[in-house]
Amino acid sequence: MERKVYFDNAATTPIRKEVIDLIHKTLSDTFGNPSSTHSFGRSARTQIETSRKSIAKHFNADPQEIIFTSGGTESDNMLLRCAVQDLNVKTIITSKIEHHAILHAVEFLDENRLAKVSYVKTDAEGFVDFEDLEKHLKADKTKKLVSLMHINNEIGNILDLDRVSKLCQENDALFHTDAVQGVGHYAIDLEKVKIDFLSAAAHKFHGPKGVGFSFVRKNSGLNPFIVGGSQERGLRAGTESVHNILGMAKALEIAYNKIEEEQKYLKELKVYAIEQFSATFPGIHFNGCCSDLDRSTCTLINVSLPVPEDKATLLNFHLDLKGIACSKGSACQSGSVKGSHVLEEVVPLSHKNNPSIRFSFSIFNTKDEIDYLIKTLDSFVKE
Ligand SMILES: Cc1ncc(COP(=O)(O)O)c(C=O)c1O
The missing domain is CATH 3.40.640.10 (Type I PLP-dependent aspartate aminotransferase-like (Major domain))
Structure with missing residues (x-):
């Protein structure tokens, strides 16, 4: 299944x-x-x-x-x-x-x-x-x-x-x-x-x-x-x-x-996701101030992935095909595509052509699911 x-x-x-x-x-x-x-x-x-x-x-x-x-x-x-x-x-x-x-x-x-x-x-x-x-x-x-x-x-x-x-x-x-x-x-x-x-x-x-x-x-x-x-x-x-x-x-x-217990769980999950993403995709950029858990919510990360342009458009389709639900966003590229008004303000110029994706978590997510996500993304990028 x-x-x-x-x-x-x-x-x-x-x-x-x-x-x-x-x-x-x-x-x-x-x-x-x-x-x-x-x-x-x-x-x-x-x-x-x-x-x-x-x-x-x-x-x-x-x-x-x-x-x-x-x-x-x-x-x-x-x-x-x-x-x-x-x-x-x-x-x-x-x-x-x-x-x-x-x-x-x-x-x-x-x-x-x-x-x-x-x-x-x-x-x-x-x-x-x-x-x-x-x-x-x-x-x-x-x-x-x-x-x-x-x-x-x-x-x-x-x-x-x-x-x-x-x-x-x-x-x-x-x-x-x-x-x-x-x-x-x-x-x-x-x-x-x-x-x-x-x-x-x-x-x-x-x-x-x-x-x-x-x-x-x-x-x-x-x-x-x-x-x-x-x-x-x-x-x-x-x-x-x-x-x-x-x-x-x-x-x-x-x-x-359950706020204390659930925040603790989500913080661990988010830290784990950041570590795995950083280790697997060295050119990654985290949008906002992701790793500062006092100033960034434990419920989500938003990443600009170093993916070649020809693959970027297929990325969300591929994740969906693999059963992974997330939210795509992009900083408006060369004015032609209507991108996210938020990413437009925060994604640095050097990453503006990379696809940005938001992965948002709940207490029903697990580290094993993050491993699956990273593996899926990694094989797609290397394919
Ligand atoms: C920050 C924020 N404000 C407002 C809304 C709209 O809420 P609702 O979907 O309940 O109308 C959302 C939903 O995504 C949201 O994230």
């Missing part, structure tokens, strides 16, 4: 068995509409509110600060648009290496003259230039919102949330972070770190797809994003996806209960 290896966990993660079991049970036992006042509805409502409390607890947040959404994209759109519409935000400061859910949302706001967008500089490794951020924050007197992602989904850099939040406070700016790649993998204490808004998605931490949440700090002044019923304190109308919300809370509970 053909071997299947899944190294695309930054795209989505497999759902934990305990989560699937709970979703099944909820689908059959808790089908009432949470807005109904009879016992079926009340039961669903109680379970949703228990989930909200459980999620809030992991972040030292108040349950009413957790607003359920359909996932990362919706949370990002909701928070940016509402901040502009309701909080008099005139300038959004972000970076060029955010997820498209942010970049396209801010472009929309800019094009429609709802807010001005300015992009903070990032350095050669893809880290925010804090001096430049401060300049942007002090540029004029308009109300500002900084939106910077916690963990970059392509290269894995970890943002110093505390440092950004302090700068925002000092300059009376709001701070939103797209924490879609961080939640469930890294602890975030929202009591200590003054983040105003945060986006998360369950399918990145072994939960179901199509559900996530926005953290909206108390008394933020946001008005409804989706109008209709009065669900989610009126901010996001629509019948709640009860089974998904319960599944998300369960996935998060397991993730944070």
Whole structure:
């Protein structure tokens, strides 16, 4: 039987068995509409509110600060648009290496003259230039919102949330972070770190797809994003996806209960992958700051491989043929191919013609799978 290896966990993660079991049970036992006042509805409502409390607890947040959404994209759109519409935000400061859910949302706001967008500089490794951020924050007197992602989904850099939040406070700016790649993998204490808004998605931490949440700090002044019923304190109308919300809370509970053990496992796996890649492909370049495990997520590596140009185009096809799932990206080559906007910023000129691939890990991956990957790549390059 053909071997299947899944190294695309930054795209989505497999759902934990305990989560699937709970979703099944909820689908059959808790089908009432949470807005109904009879016992079926009340039961669903109680379970949703228990989930909200459980999620809030992991972040030292108040349950009413957790607003359920359909996932990362919706949370990002909701928070940016509402901040502009309701909080008099005139300038959004972000970076060029955010997820498209942010970049396209801010472009929309800019094009429609709802807010001005300015992009903070990032350095050669893809880290925010804090001096430049401060300049942007002090540029004029308009109300500002900084939106910077916690963990970059392509290269894995970890943002110093505390440092950004302090700068925002000092300059009376709001701070939103797209924490879609961080939640469930890294602890975030929202009591200590003054983040105003945060986006998360369950399918990145072994939960179901199509559900996530926005953290909206108390008394933020946001008005409804989706109008209709009065669900989610009126901010996001629509019948709640009860089974998904319960599944998300369960996935998060397991993730944070096991965070130390799982981070340790993933760090070892990542270090092993870096060692094997370096030993087998001497000309390799790791994009971002891969080997610094304090500043780079343990869940992924992004490599530019020294592969001859004629083979580069076949590389992903070959990996797929061998049952290996990963994510390709490329820095835009000679302007002809639309490459990754993130790699465009960080891949050095000397590697711009090499294929870049993201391998993203979960606790379900093993060193043996990394050996298989390296062997497959090596024989393909040498063939
Ligand atoms: C950093 C980041 N933000 C936002 C999203 C979008 O999340 P969703 O797929 O839940 O809409 C993703 C998904 O890849 C992501 O990695």
